[in-house]
Amino acid sequence: MVSETDNQKKLQSFFKDEYHSLKAYVNSKISSAADREAEDEIQDVALKMFSRADDLLPINNVAGFVYRAIRNKIIDVLRTRKEQPQQDENIEARFTEFIELFYGYVANNYSE
Numbered sequence: 481m482v483s484e485t486d487n488q489k490k491l492q493s494f495f496k497d498e499y500h501s502l503k504a505y506v507n508s509k510i511s512s513a514a515d516r517e518a519e520d521e522i523q524d525v526a527l528k529m530f531s532r533a534d535d536l537l538p539i540n541n542v543a544g545f546v547y548r549a550i551r552n553k554i555i556d557v558l559r560t561r562k563e564q565p566q567q568d569e570n571i572e573a574r575f576t577e578f579i580e581l582f583y584g585y586v587a588n589n590y591s592e
Contacts, residue, residue: 493542505550510558
């Protein structure tokens, strides 16, 4: 079995050395498509990796491992982002319906 801190040491070293490159990579992919910042995405991925580092097999290619995990996170963010605009259109119709129920139907006729 892998020593308890071997994977963690590799991950810590990689994140320390390559954090700015990771941030630039994430910003280039989701800057205009997501509300969350690149740092949030990187921290989510890092948290999952560090919490499971002792359970994993030895990580030989740390860069490939981290970039693949970040790429998968970006795909998840973009998928959830595509579903939101459809929901926003329904919210406006529901809100109008709610207003009519609450206040009754109001014609938008104005006197001349």
